[in-house]
Amino acid sequence: MQSVYINEEKQVYPIIFEMNYGQLRSINCYLYKHGSKLTLIDAGVDIPEYRLFFEAQLAAYGFQIGDIDQILLTHHHEDHIGLVNYIIEQNPIPVYAHPLALPRLDFTEEYQIQKKTFFSQLYRQYGCEEIAQKRLLKMQQTMENSEHLKIKTTITALHHDDMLDDLQVIAVPGHSPDSIMFYDQQTKWLFVGDLVMYKGTTNAIIDHNEEGQLLPTVMQYRNSLELCLKYDVSTVFSGHQQVFSNLHEIIQKNLSRIEYKLNRVTKKVIEGNETILQLASAIYGERMNKEMTLILSEIIGYTMYAEMMGEVKRVQKEMGWHFYR
């Protein structure tokens, strides 16, 4: 059994499932108990091993699924929403998430078409349509088989500064547009989702807004990290890796990492790499083949950030955007 965090009438029961999920070591969700009210923050990934682990962990803590009163989601990614349907089938409780998570979790046709249009245009504009074909095909397949992924309840929207029980909702876009964290001011506990992780992994993933336009995800991510520094925090409950307390130190590491990646992309532009594909292979070489989606996401994100910071200029050419100092 994992250790329980206790502060007067409040407790946190971590459910930390260790596995190699990309580079991420573990998939975490948390039970937050305040008096008799039990809240599940995030809901793991939908694989049989996880389900078994979740149930066993719940039982070890003396709970069952029927005891959970509500589910809060830090964002819409599949490793945070996995067991929502499984839980609400047995126990129809309210589920809460950021407004931008709603179309993403409903898999509305409108949203899916927007997403597909956005990514195919984006890859074309950045001259990497050909290499991104596989990703687009996979997206199409997911769209066609999305029925089982849909969250089968009406999700209630949570806005920045809303209070739910003793938890303050704080919008922290960057990792995803719908990222929120939950802060308990009394205990100084922070449920941070994937904004900050112990190992300092930075992960601003490109995405679009409601109008279908590319979001400045790296800038958003940096702003969210800086916002996070303003809260007095004793313990950080993260979506992956271990629970920790040295939030400021880790955020500083993250901010330096962003600075490093900005400088790296700028340097490669100065060295004469003009396109996204040239930049991606100059920085990542062979890894491009294996981690294409994430790498394109990162290079597109950082060239946009470099442009916003006045480090590079973007010029439209026949085969897509080119970058210059």
Ligand SMILES: [Zn+2]
């Ligand atoms: Zn995650």
